[in-house]
Amino acid sequence: MALQFTLEAQERDKFGKRASRRYRAENLVPAEIYGEAEKNLSILVNSFQLDKQIKDTAFYSNVINLKIGDKSTEVILKGVQRDPTKSTITHIDFQIVRQDKKVNVSVPIKFIGEDDCVGIKMSGGKLSHTLTELQISCFPKDIPENIEVDVTNLDIGNSIHISEIKIPNDIELSTGDKEHDTAVVSCYMPKEEKIEEEVKPDETEEAAEGAEAEAEGEAKEGKTEAAKEEEQTDQKAEKSDSKKD
Secondary structure (H helix, E strand, O other), X not given: OOOEEEEEEEEOOOXXXXXXXXXXXXXXXXXXXXXXXXXXXXXXXXXXXXHHHOOOHHHHOOEEEEEEOOEEEEEEEEEEEEOOOOOOEEEEEEEEOOOOOOEEEEEEEEEEOOOOOHHHHOOOOEEEEOOOEEEEEEOHHHOOOOEEEEOOOOOOXXXXXXXXXXXXXXXXXXXXXXXXXXXXXXXEOOOOOOOOOOOOHHHHHHHHHHHHHHHHHHHHHHHHHHHHHHHHHHHHHXXXXXXXX
């Protein structure tokens, strides 16, 4: 049996960006209720109640009882808009549901047995969660809080597919088919990372600069000795000339 949440709301009588900003300043969130034959209804939801209840993941897939004055309307959440910078809710959409008609909703997957998973505990593997929710179709009263997937016996190289999940008889899966039996969770062995020794740029530069300086030093020494020899040769030549004179 699905949990049922309750929100207080009131009909909205003013529209436009200016009115929306004023409503939000008064802790009221603009919202729209979409029906089948009924006309869409614009309402304002108490932001304090909404912020508190929307923290529960079940809020996104279960029946919500909207109290608008003396009237109560059963709905499910269809969409949420948030401020991109503040993450606050700026608008919300609801869909009217009837207890005698099936609805399509997304239900979160609850993975159990991860601490005792064979592939992790015995082989040091890791889990890869391909899906985190499933699309189902059922009557509003039968919407589950979540769908459990037991990974206790999952070993390295194996996966659990949609067709292997145990679903209650009163619920139909809207996700996947026989031809596309998607893996929900897999166990794999992570690759070992190779650590290579890196030569620091500073050390390379210092070695190159040292070799260059040493070569320059040797070249300078060679030039100095050659200059000395040339000077001695000139001096001897001058002495020889002076003796001749």
